Amino acid sequence: MLELRQVTKRYRGIPAVDDVSFRLEAGTVLGYLGPNGAGKSTTVKVITGMIEPTHGQVLFRGRSIYDYLPEYRARLGYVPEEAQVYTHLSGLEYLQLVGRLRAMSEDAIARRARGMLSLFGLEHAAESPITDYSKGMKQRVLLSAALMHNPELIIFDEPLSGLDAVTARLFKDLLLVLKREGKAVLYISHVLEVVEQVCDQVIILAGGKVLANAAPQELTQLTALPTLERVFAQMVQQTDTVTAAEDLVRLMHA
Numbered sequence: 001m002l003e004l005r006q007v008t009k010r011y012r013g014i015p016a017v018d019d020v021s022f023r024l025e026a027g028t029v030l031g032y033l034g035p036n037g038a039g040k041s042t043t044v045k046v047i048t049g050m051i052e053p054t055h056g057q058v059l060f061r062g063r064s065i066y067d068y069l070p071e072y073r074a075r076l077g078y079v080p081e082e083a084q085v086y087t088h089l090s091g092l093e094y095l096q097l098v099g100r101l102r103a104m105s106e107d108a109i110a111r112r113a114r115g116m117l118s119l120f121g122l123e124h125a126a127e128s129p130i131t132d133y134s135k136g137m138k139q140r141v142l143l144s145a146a147l148m149h150n151p152e153l154i155i156f157d158e159p160l161s162g163l164d165a166v167t168a169r170l171f172k173d174l175l176l177v178l179k180r181e182g183k184a185v186l187y188i189s190h191v192l193e194v195v196e197q198v199c200d201q202v203i204i205l206a207g208g209k210v211l212a213n214a215a216p217q218e219l220t221q222l223t224a225l226p227t228l229e230r231v232f233a234q235m236v237q238q239t240d241t242v243t244a245a246e247d248l249v250r251l252m253h254a
């Protein structure tokens, strides 16, 4: 459904994303992993059409997204890592605004906005301003906003951020149902335990380059490591975290 072909994005000559290619098929969840600064957000900006790559192509259903950005965006749902929300609006008003911007019918907006708020346990707060919401409540509104228009391609950037255990569980189940519905999901997260459970395929990115693109089970088998977290740590050569933690505490006494 979505294909990146040799996408490179440079800032002042320095590549943030370097020759990245992958395909995301309908009915699959693709985990997009990488340490801080690896190029994940830059890739998402390219996929959402917010920035154009320096080189390469982004194809949706075989067509360059830049040839039909408005229609493409109508089929895209996106939960950003850091969202600018109009906090003076209530959750309900925000979803109504999003629905209208997406040219949904008033009928559908009315049904889906209230329904989603209620499914995410926000019925009681539907009319309160978002500024009064907790982080997790705001995140649930953002999830609702991304799904309201029934998109084909959905990008979740750190979606569990601030969610309580029950909502996180609902989110994991939601991913499975979205898969069954034939949606294509790009899932960016540092929570590797969840990634390992829900993703069909994972890409590990470091320094803007793809280090691995395989099923989580393939990666653990190939490397003979017990978890995706261990595979990830080995691939991106993160420092020994135990030693680093001890050094940090030692510095607190220095």
Ligand SMILES: Nc1ncnc2c1ncn2[C@@H]1O[C@H](COP(=O)(O)OP(=O)(O)OP(=O)(O)O)[C@@H](O)[C@H]1O
Pocket: 011, 012, 015, 016, 034, 035, 036, 037, 038, 039, 040, 041, 042, 043
């Ligand atoms: N607008 C910009 N101008 C210059 N450099 C940028 C810009 N945006 C990102 N970069 C650089 O590109 C690289 C990749 O950044 P990016 O935000 O895509 O990483 P990330 O994987 O999303 O990191 P994180 O996990 O911390 O969110 C970093 O080195 C960053 O400093």
